[in-house]
Amino acid sequence: MKPRAGGSGTILKWTLAMAVVELKKAKKSFGSVDIIQNVDLRIEDGEFAVFVGPSGCGKSTLLRMIAGLESVTAGEICIDGEQVNGLDPSERGVAMVFQSYALYPHMTVKENMGFSLRIAKRPKAEIEERVAEASKILQLDALQERRPSQLSGGQRQRVAIGRAIVRNPKVFLFDEPLSNLDAELRVATRVEIAKLHESLGNTMIYVTHDQTEAMTLADKIVVLRKGQVEQVGPPLELYENPNNIFVAGFIGSPKMNFFEAEMAKGNKLTFAGASVVAPTAKGAVPEGAALTVGIRPEHFDRDEKPDGKIDVAVDFVEHLGGTSFVHGFLSTGEKVIVEHRDAGSVKSGQSVSVGFSAKDIRLFDSEGRRIR
Amino acid sequence: MSSATQGQSGPTDKFPVIKFVSIAIISLVIVSPLFLLIVASLKPDRFQILAEMGSFKAFIVTNPTLKNYGDILTFSGNQPFARYLVNSVIVLTFTLLGGMLFNSMAAFVLAWGRLPGRAIILTLMIGLYIVPQESIVLPLLNIMNNLGLADSFAAQILPFWASPLYVFLLYQFFSQIPRDLYDAAVVDGASPFEIYWKVFLPISLPALATVAILLGIETWNQYLWPLLVTQSNYARPISVGIAGFFGADSIYWNLAMSASVVMMAPVLAFYLMFQKWFVSSVISSGVKG
Numbered sequence: 149m150k151p152r153a154g155g156s157g158t159i160l161k162w163t164l165a166m167a168v169v170e171l172k173k174a175k176k177s178f179g180s181v182d183i184i185q186n187v188d189l190r191i192e193d194g195e196f197a198v199f200v201g202p203s204g205c206g207k208s209t210l211l212r213m214i215a216g217l218e219s220v221t222a223g224e225i226c227i228d229g230e231q232v233n234g235l236d237p238s239e240r241g242v243a244m245v246f247q248s249y250a251l252y253p254h255m256t257v258k259e260n261m262g263f264s265l266r267i268a269k270r271p272k273a274e275i276e277e278r279v280a281e282a283s284k285i286l287q288l289d290a291l292q293e294r295r296p297s298q299l300s301g302g303q304r305q306r307v308a309i310g311r312a313i314v315r316n317p318k319v320f321l322f323d324e325p326l327s328n329l330d331a332e333l334r335v336a337t338r339v340e341i342a343k344l345h346e347s348l349g350n351t352m353i354y355v356t357h358d359q360t361e362a363m364t365l366a367d368k369i370v371v372l373r374k375g376q377v378e379q380v381g382p383p384l385e386l387y388e389n390p391n392n393i394f395v396a397g398f399i400g401s402p403k404m405n406f407f408e409a410e411m412a413k414g415n416k417l418t419f420a421g422a423s424v425v426a427p428t429a430k431g432a433v434p435e436g437a438a439l440t441v442g443i444r445p446e447h448f449d450r451d452e453k454p455d456g457k458i459d460v461a462v463d464f465v466e467h468l469g470g471t472s473f474v475h476g477f478l479s480t481g482e483k484v485i486v487e488h489r490d491a492g493s494v495k496s497g498q499s500v501s502v503g504f505s506a507k508d509i510r511l512f513d514s515e516g517r518r519i520r
Numbered sequence: 521m522s523s524a525t526q527g528q529s530g531p532t533d534k535f536p537v538i539k540f541v542s543i544a545i546i547s548l549v550i551v552s553p554l555f556l557l558i559v560a561s562l563k564p565d566r567f568q569i570l571a572e573m574g575s576f577k578a579f580i581v582t583n584p585t586l587k588n589y590g591d592i593l594t595f596s597g598n599q600p601f602a603r604y605l606v607n608s609v610i611v612l613t614f615t616l617l618g619g620m621l622f623n624s625m626a627a628f629v630l631a632w633g634r635l636p637g638r639a640i641i642l643t644l645m646i647g648l649y650i651v652p653q654e655s656i657v658l659p660l661l662n663i664m665n666n667l668g669l670a671d672s673f674a675a676q677i678l679p680f681w682a683s684p685l686y687v688f689l690l691y692q693f694f695s696q697i698p699r700d701l702y703d704a705a706v707v708d709g710a711s712p713f714e715i716y717w718k719v720f721l722p723i724s725l726p727a728l729a730t731v732a733i734l735l736g737i738e739t740w741n742q743y744l745w746p747l748l749v750t751q752s753n754y755a756r757p758i759s760v761g762i763a764g765f766f767g768a769d770s771i772y773w774n775l776a777m778s779a780s781v782v783m784m785a786p787v788l789a790f791y792l793m794f795q796k797w798f799v800s801s802v803i804s805s806g807v808k809g
């Protein structure tokens with residue numbers, strides 16, 4: 149909101165008023181351990197960003213740094229164009245929804261939702277109005293006088309979201325908000341959060357380690373590993389165009405298959421007894437280089453005329469109804485998973501030949517970086 | 521059907537006689553002195569009490585009277601028993617108010633404050649708890665006299681506003697509160713004091729009740745400290761007042777007995793009213809710590 153020096157005209161002012169969240173070389177250490185290392189990230193106004201990554205990679209820490217619950221060791225965090233490093237959480241215009249709901253057990257639903265406004269000494273009428281409004285959005289009207297202990301898990305989560313809405317924040321922060329819910333409720337609440345984002349239009353940052361949540365909710369996925377950003381992009385971009393083996397393996401379920409490969413004469417890739425023309429420019433990879441080939445389970449047998457075939461010794465078959473996953477081994481002993489839409493005939497112990505196209509191959513060098 | 525299940529439902533049910541007898545013995549041991557006290561307080565003559573003490577007559581009163589209860593109010597003119605009772609209530613009230621506030625505030629800061637050297641303070645505090653109160657009585661008395669607080673209510677109240685035991689008890693409770701709850705309040709804009717006052721205290725009622733009960737009993741039964749620190753009737757509590765019946769020349773058993781009943785009655789009444797809290801407070805202070 150602060151007009152920047154040299155800034156002029158209404159357009160600049162307007163863009164500055166938006167809830168862009170920006171991290172510049174943000175760093176966090178606990179003692180001598182660096183948990184977050186030089187994270188540069190920009191989340192646009194109204195964007196739904198999802199942080200994913202393995203357990204302990206620092207997703208929660210990064211979110212808490214944005215919230216102001218964790219101090220920043222070095223670097224900058226800006227919300228709305230303003231550096232917020234030194235601001236208290238309540239001054240940053242953020243609201244947070246916790247995995248454990250973190251409702252105040254001694255307060256009713258209504259009191260829980262109105263707590264922040266009461267702390268801010270807002271007039272009673274305004275508190276009533278805003279709580280009522282949020283309750284309507286989340287269908288909590290009938291539960292106003294209940295205490296958290298008298299609510300189901302899903303209702304508690306809705307109250308926690310309501311508590312965030314009431315504050316009318318610039319940025320919503322969610323830390324694995326659905327992981328305590330059962331599968332059915334998780335899907336329902338996921339849809340609700342997506343709708344909420346659509347209707348409110350706020351910037352939202354969401355931490356999860358659930359694939360589906362990340363893919364379905366995100367405008368932008370941020371893949372973290374060991375406190376560093378591995379890749380940032382829209383879900384499909386990350387799915388189609390991973391920058392490295394880690395992202396390729398992390399996005400998509402079941403995981404992408406990886407095979408050891410070698411570059412042979414004439415820009416040909418050889419792996420697991422197959423030989424195909426590499427999906428790279430000729431000469432981009434020196435002959436004899438050791439490479440890794442990645443093919444997603446769902447990308448086998450897609451085309452009538454495959455560019456290559458590999459033999460799979462079937463270990464076992466998982467039938468999911470609409471589709472099946474065939475788990476097996478290659479002749480090299482490498483594990484492989486193949487998705488089959490019609491696997492009724494495939495039995496363990498059998499050997500099947502599956503085809504693939506060169507365009508579905510993702511190629512990585514010995515350090516795991518993508519070769520395009 | 522019920523007899524079949526009863527026989528197998530646990531070791532305690534297998535020996536109802538033993539259970540009954542042991543409960544009877546325990547209650548007899550605990551209740552009989554109380555009973556004896558009440559009976560004795562109804563006997564008009566102190567020599568009668570003394571004479572009957574050794575026999576089963578101690579449990580019987582043939583000529584009950586409430587005269588003793590009237591007499592303690594006016595005993596030898598300078599034993600204003602009503603005053604002692606009021607004094608005790610004043611000391612209890614203010615000790616509880618301050619004790620609850622300061623012990624819980626200290627515990628909150630130790631559990632959730634960003635305090636440098638927190639671990640050292642905790643260790644020192646537990647060390648303090650091991651030091652018996654009697655051993656610090658004399659230096660404390662000195663301090664009180666130097667502060668000009670001799671023979672005052674303040675001298676009986678102030679030293680008990682902070683206790684390592686209660687700080688530690690509440691510290692334990694506060695540290696078990698999930699971090700998310702604290703953080704949620706921070707994000708909601710609450711200051712540390714507001715978090716303490718509006719979130720932590722209300723959800724800590726069981727722990728606070730424990731502390732209130734233990735501290736209350738301790739205060740009500742204080743003897744050595746008020747004996748040393750009160751020189752006149754001005755602030756003297758009932759516990760010390762009772763000792764006045766044990767004169768140098770004669771012991772007024774009848775009056776001492778009825779005074780003891782008066783001192784005990786509020787505690788008993790309170791216990792019966794809040795029996796559930798008492799039991800759980802003793803359990804939580806003993807088992808869970």
Ligand SMILES: Nc1ncnc2c1ncn2[C@@H]1O[C@H](COP(=O)(O)OP(=O)(O)OP(=O)(O)O)[C@@H](O)[C@H]1O
Pocket residue numbers: 178183201202203204205206207208209210357
């Ligand atoms: N207060 C702290 N002091 C020391 N280390 C901490 C602290 N908080 C977190 N860490 C460490 O920081 C790392 C990242 O933790 P964080 O909670 O951000 O992981 P996460 O990605 O959210 O994991 P999960 O998916 O399991 O929730 C972990 O190794 C953790 O042990």
Ligand SMILES: [Mg+2]
Pocket residue numbers: 207208209323
């Ligand atoms: Mg986490």
